[in-house]
Amino acid sequence: MEISYATSSNLDIADSDIVRGLARQVRATPLERPTPSSPSLPSPPPLAQWRLKLQSMTFVEWMELLFPCTRWLRAYQWSEYLQVDLMAGITVGVMLVPQAMSYAKLAGLHPIYGLYSGFVPIFVYAVFGSSRQLAIGPVTLVSLLVSNVLSNIVDPSDELYMELAVLLAFMVGALECTMGLLRLGWLLRFISHSVISGFVTSSAIVIALSQAKYFLGYNIERSSQILPLTKSIIAGAGDFSWPPFVMGSTILAIILLMKHLGKSKKSLRFLRASGPLTAVILGTTFVKIFHPSAISVVGEIPQGLPKFHIPREFQYAESLISTAVVITGVAILESVGIAKALAAKNGYELDSNQELFGLGMANICGSFFSAYPATGSFSRSAVNHESGAKTGLSGITTGFTMGCALFFMTPLFRDIPQCALAAIVISVGISLVDYEEALFLWRVDKKDFLLWTITCVTTLFLGIEIGVLVGVSASLAFVIHESANPYIAVLGRLPGTTVYRNIEQYPEAYVYNGIVVVRIDAPIYFANISYIKDRLREYELSCSGSTKHGAESERIYFVIIEMAPVPYVDSSAVQALKDLHQEYKSREIQIAISNPNRKVLVTLSRAGLIELIGKRWYFVSVHDAVKACLEHMQNFHGRMGDQTPAGRQPGFLQWQRKRDGEGEELSPDEEPLLSQKEV
Numbered sequence: 001m002e003i004s005y006a007t008s009s010n011l012d013i014a015d016s017d018i019v020r021g022l023a024r025q026v027r028a029t030p031l032e033r034p035t036p037s038s039p040s041l042p043s044p045p046p047l048a049q050w051r052l053k054l055q056s057m058t059f060v061e062w063m064e065l066l067f068p069c070t071r072w073l074r075a076y077q078w079s080e081y082l083q084v085d086l087m088a089g090i091t092v093g094v095m096l097v098p099q100a101m102s103y104a105k106l107a108g109l110h111p112i113y114g115l116y117s118g119f120v121p122i123f124v125y126a127v128f129g130s131s132r133q134l135a136i137g138p139v140t141l142v143s144l145l146v147s148n149v150l151s152n153i154v155d156p157s158d159e160l161y162m163e164l165a166v167l168l169a170f171m172v173g174a175l176e177c178t179m180g181l182l183r184l185g186w187l188l189r190f191i192s193h194s195v196i197s198g199f200v201t202s203s204a205i206v207i208a209l210s211q212a213k214y215f216l217g218y219n220i221e222r223s224s225q226i227l228p229l230t231k232s233i234i235a236g237a238g239d240f241s242w243p244p245f246v247m248g249s250t251i252l253a254i255i256l257l258m259k260h261l262g263k264s265k266k267s268l269r270f271l272r273a274s275g276p277l278t279a280v281i282l283g284t285t286f287v288k289i290f291h292p293s294a295i296s297v298v299g300e301i302p303q304g305l306p307k308f309h310i311p312r313e314f315q316y317a318e319s320l321i322s323t324a325v326v327i328t329g330v331a332i333l334e335s336v337g338i339a340k341a342l343a344a345k346n347g348y349e350l351d352s353n354q355e356l357f358g359l360g361m362a363n364i365c366g367s368f369f370s371a372y373p374a375t376g377s378f379s380r381s382a383v384n385h386e387s388g389a390k391t392g393l394s395g396i397t398t399g400f401t402m403g404c405a406l407f408f409m410t411p412l413f414r415d416i417p418q419c420a421l422a423a424i425v426i427s428v429g430i431s432l433v434d435y436e437e438a439l440f441l442w443r444v445d446k447k448d449f450l451l452w453t454i455t456c457v458t459t460l461f462l463g464i465e466i467g468v469l470v471g472v473s474a475s476l477a478f479v480i481h482e483s484a485n486p487y488i489a490v491l492g493r494l495p496g497t498t499v500y501r502n503i504e505q506y507p508e509a510y511v512y513n514g515i516v517v518v519r520i521d522a523p524i525y526f527a528n529i530s531y532i533k534d535r536l537r538e539y540e541l542s543c544s545g546s547t548k549h550g551a552e553s554e555r556i557y558f559v560i561i562e563m564a565p566v567p568y569v570d571s572s573a574v575q576a577l578k579d580l581h582q583e584y585k586s587r588e589i590q591i592a593i594s595n596p597n598r599k600v601l602v603t604l605s606r607a608g609l610i611e612l613i614g615k616r617w618y619f620v621s622v623h624d625a626v627k628a629c630l631e632h633m634q635n636f637h638g639r640m641g642d643q644t645p646a647g648r649q650p651g652f653l654q655w656q657r658k659r660d661g662e663g664e665e666l667s668p669d670e671e672p673l674l675s676q677k678e679v
Contacts, residue, residue, distance in 0.1 A: 169364075206464070279424055
């Protein structure tokens with residue numbers, strides 16, 4: 001396939017000296033450094049900047065900072081937004097009531113605590129949260145994490161179990177608030193999306209298996225590992241009961257069918273949100289009519305709003321801290337990711353740190369009203385958005401819906417079949433199995449697929465906490481490996497242009513004998529300098545795969561380092577460059593630096609590397625550096641051919657130093673980046 005370029009020229013570098021009128025002249029650009037005559041104004045310290053910003057804030061800006069809900073309240077369009085917000089809030093509330101009870105059972109708690117977790121936190125988040133469509137409350141992953149850790153400390157039937165779940169909500173809220181106030185949300189960027197996908201997929205499988213006991217009619221071991229769950233299911237097969245299995249499977253099929261129809265057909269979108277409620281109504285109706293003894297039901301649920309309850313049992317905080325950190329990470333990743341996507345779709349800005357603070361306040365306040373950890377739900381947030389929610393008023397409406405359920409409807413929940421609640425949880429778990437992501441990663445990036453597989457397998461077989469730890473560690477290991485082994489390319493000149501590109505990507509590009517041009521696509525610092533030095537030595541010896549032009553040469557005389565992509569260098573890198581210069585000098589090789597940015601130039605200048613290499617060997621572009629190197633090589637071979645006695649070949653750098661001592665002038669095409677004045 002023929003390749004065309006935006007710029008073209010019929011001039012070869014070697015021939016451009018003949019046509020001086022057409023050759024591009026190189027302009028010297030001196031290194032800019034602050035001088036007494038033109039001092040640079042130092043920026044104030046961060047604390048002073050923060051103080052100045054606070055002092056300049058108006059009352060409205062203060063209100064928006066402390067209570068983000070004022071942002072949408074001030075611009076609320078009652079005639080346009082009120083109806084859709086109310087309808088969206090009621091829709092999500094109808095969906096949340098059965099889900100909250102199901103997730104509480106998954107967490108090992110009484111269903112009433114799921115309703116509590118979907119009540120107070122919603123109101124608090126509506127005031128302090130920055131997302132207008134995020135629907136928070138109990139979710140599957142967090143519920144599984146709560147069950148996994150607390151069941152190892154105390155039996156779920158013990159009152160202490162509930163106290164620890166409430167304490168966990170307080171600890172998670174404190175961590176989220178701290179991260180938001182200290183603006184530490186950026187730490188979560190180091191967790192790869194493939195790690196999250198693998199973790200969610202394996203957790204969904206564990207969630208589905210953990211609910212199998214309500215379908216099978218007998219108890220199975222409580223665990224977050226797949227092997228103990230599977231062994232327990234097989235071991236109790238003799239106690240299998242048909243009625244709950246048939247009812248649970250039928251309700252699960254109805255939920256999945258309604259969810260599919262709601263996603264595939266716009267006119268039936270309401271079915272997606274009404275699936276859980278339909279499951280509860282069908283199951284409860286069947287139990288009330290036939291009274292089957294083989295199907296267990298929820299039982300009595302307290303009526304009324306939650307009472308004020310100060311978290312206790314802080315002596316267990318040390319054993320819960322690791323789980324609180326994991327729940328915080330999972331909750332933040334899920335909530336902030338959903339909130340950002342919804343903010344982008346609805347055209348407003350989202351502050352991640354404010355979002356963390358809002359989630360933290362929701363959990364802290366919820367813990368005072370018997371709630372266990374809550375966070376943003378993907379399914380309910382999607383339904384909220386699809387229902388047309390415009391502001392946080394939809395969340396407040398959802399909270400009022402939950403309040404009405406607690407006040408008036410709890411007597412109706414007594415006959416809800418356990419298998420119906422389990423079917424709701426399993427339907428959510430099925431939707432979380434992200435096999436499409438695994439196939440996508442296999443096609444696009446085998447490294448990310450490996451990361452997905454490692455996280456998924458370790459979570460399945462070793463448990464959730466170990467799976468998260470291994471996944472995050474593997475993700476960080478990949479980041480460190482990429483940073484310590486940056487990409488370095490050998491550059492060649494594209495035919496008919498003055499553009500230099502990677503010879504692997506452009507095989508038609510050619511290099512010149514005696515010259516190696518390399519580009520370092522990363523910062524140069526202590527972790528990768530050894531790798532860079534090794535690659536430079538390799539590239540010095542071989543430039544295979546390209547057509548070579550220029551005067552014949554048996555060895556390398558110049559190594560040109562293109563530093564345009566290098567944002568900074570540290571002291572270790574400077575010392576390594578000095579060592580490399582001395583090593584090249586001993587082998588009669590000259591280093592040339594092309595297009596370093598100002599920050600890099602200042603660092604090299606302070607370290608004395610500019611004077612060590614020579615100011616004349618810093619160039620504006622690779623093209624200028626190659627032209628200068630070619631002319632030096634041509635002069636060297638031309639003059640030494642007549643001056644050198646037979647059988648004796650002087651070194652290039654020896655000739656260069658002699659030439660510099662004689663004060664020979666640079667040609668116009670050799671003008672470097674730095675001026676000859678002091679740097």
